[in-house]
Amino acid sequence: MPSESTLPRYMTRFRCIAERCEDTCCSGLKVPVSGSHWQRMQAVVSSDPEESERLRQCVSPNPGGAPTEQAFIQMRPDGHCPLLDAERLCSLQRRHGDALLPDICATFPRVVTRWGERVEVSGTLACPEVARSCLLEEDALEPVPLPASSPHVTRPETARHIPVDTEDAYTFHAETVRAAMLRLLHRREYPLASRLAMLGQLAYGLDDFYFRGTEAFRGEARSGAEARLNKVLQRFERPDILDAVHRDFTGLTLPGGPCVGLFRSVLKARMAAGRGERFSSLVRGVLDSLRLENGGASDLDAAWHTYAERWSHLEARYGERVHRYFHNSTEHQLWRAPFTDSPSLLAYVFRLTLRVGLLRLTLAGHPRVAELRHKPSPTSESQEHLDRAAVETFQLLAKHVEQSPDYLSLAEGLVGPGRGAETLGKVLVFATF
Ligand code: SF4
Numbered sequence: 001m002p003s004e005s006t007l008p009r010y011m012t013r014f015r016c017i018a019e020r021c022e023d024t025c026c027s028g029l030k031v032p033v034s035g036s037h038w039q040r041m042q043a044v045v046s047s048d049p050e051e052s053e054r055l056r057q058c059v060s061p062n063p064g065g066a067p068t069e070q071a072f073i074q075m076r077p078d079g080h081c082p083l084l085d086a087e088r089l090c091s092l093q094r095r096h097g098d099a100l101l102p103d104i105c106a107t108f109p110r111v112v113t114r115w116g117e118r119v120e121v122s123g124t125l126a127c128p129e130v131a132r133s134c135l136l137e138e139d140a141l142e143p144v145p146l147p148a149s150s151p152h153v154t155r156p157e158t159a160r161h162i163p164v165d166t167e168d169a170y171t172f173h174a175e176t177v178r179a180a181m182l183r184l185l186h187r188r189e190y191p192l193a194s195r196l197a198m199l200g201q202l203a204y205g206l207d208d209f210y211f212r213g214t215e216a217f218r219g220e221a222r223s224g225a226e227a228r229l230n231k232v233l234q235r236f237e238r239p240d241i242l243d244a245v246h247r248d249f250t251g252l253t254l255p256g257g258p259c260v261g262l263f264r265s266v267l268k269a270r271m272a273a274g275r276g277e278r279f280s281s282l283v284r285g286v287l288d289s290l291r292l293e294n295g296g297a298s299d300l301d302a303a304w305h306t307y308a309e310r311w312s313h314l315e316a317r318y319g320e321r322v323h324r325y326f327h328n329s330t331e332h333q334l335w336r337a338p339f340t341d342s343p344s345l346l347a348y349v350f351r352l353t354l355r356v357g358l359l360r361l362t363l364a365g366h367p368r369v370a371e372l373r374h375k376p377s378p379t380s381e382s383q384e385h386l387d388r389a390a391v392e393t394f395q396l397l398a399k400h401v402e403q404s405p406d407y408l409s410l411a412e413g414l415v416g417p418g419r420g421a422e423t424l425g426k427v428l429v430f431a432t433f
Helices: 009-013 035-045 049-058 091-096 102-105 128-136 173-185 190-206 219-235 241-248 257-272 277-289 297-336 343-367 365-372 380-402 403-413 420-432
Strands: 005-009 031-033 059-062 069-075 111-113 117-124 143-145 160-164
Touching: 005 009, 009 117, 009 143, 031 035, 031 091, 031 102, 031 128, 035 091, 049 059, 059 365, 069 219, 091 241, 102 117, 117 128, 117 241, 128 380, 173 190, 173 219, 173 297, 190 219, 190 241, 190 257, 190 343, 190 420, 241 257, 257 277, 257 297, 257 343, 257 380, 257 403, 277 365, 277 380, 297 365, 297 380, 343 365, 343 380, 343 403, 343 420, 365 380, 403 420
Parallel strands: 005 117, 111 160
Antiparallel strands: 005 143, 031 069, 059 069, 111 117
């Protein structure tokens, strides 16, 4: 685990491609404006009555909200920002520069987290260019030192801050635990599904004494609890333990129809929420290609078989490529979304496996991936098709599903208390998918 501020290598390569981008940063987002920013925006445009009126029409005040949400930019019915110009660039930024942009617009697609005094920068896959940089290169996730005056930390005051406090054992040991998780994830001699099962078993080993609000590390019990924590982490360094988890896990066969039904509901619900044409078209294509538009349990089983066939075809022909997308995106998630946001490590690993399952189904159902079955052997052109399908899948799900309140509450409902053998069982169910 680095002791200095870092960013992943892909963020050193990231450049916004502006008008060449297939999306826009703000489409489908809710853009809050802080009270001080809203006042500054009004003051700056006040000399131009036309612009002033336009801004008034585009921004809805929210006087009872938090200081950071004193107003919201009112998106158009198609999900796009009303302040975009004819070239789909931000008219506010073009006329007045970055300083006048609300925080989320000025910082997107960067994600800045401060662990105590140490800063970590990453990106959100909701930006297609970040998704490309993160998913396609082998060394994308390698942490590199963050320069002192990084262009990625433009508004340090908006960074997410996680205090590293000796009194809070969950966050105090979080970096050590995450380092162990990353080491496990890097054991690429095992399939990702087995590595997710290993992460689940590691989390289960810590489950009864290491969680948010634990009292197990208080006072004189501290050194004993820390020794126990290290013992569990070291156990998952041992090849015999990893081999055993892999062997037991690969022996599991579970029907995937119920998972397909769940993922279908998620995709349909998000499409019904009106998430814009790119997302709707992807979901329609996936449902159609897996014959999931309607249908009962037998159709779900049939779709699961289709999915499984496509997946083994993908692995046989494009294994290295596909494994890279999923490895990179899972590692990216460990850096970008701290597990301390979840009440327990097991609940967090459950979310990781649920996410991987949904992404796998969507990618296998992507119409461009369905077409690849008819190609006799991989070519650079077919790999390019696959890359484009993967970037679109990961980007659109990051933007329109993964942070949505209904998906988050579904995940919370599924995981329940997020502890114990029942949660580990759910991790294994989604990891086998
Ligand atoms: S989504 Fe990313 S690449 Fe596209 S305009 Fe925004 S920052 Fe640039």
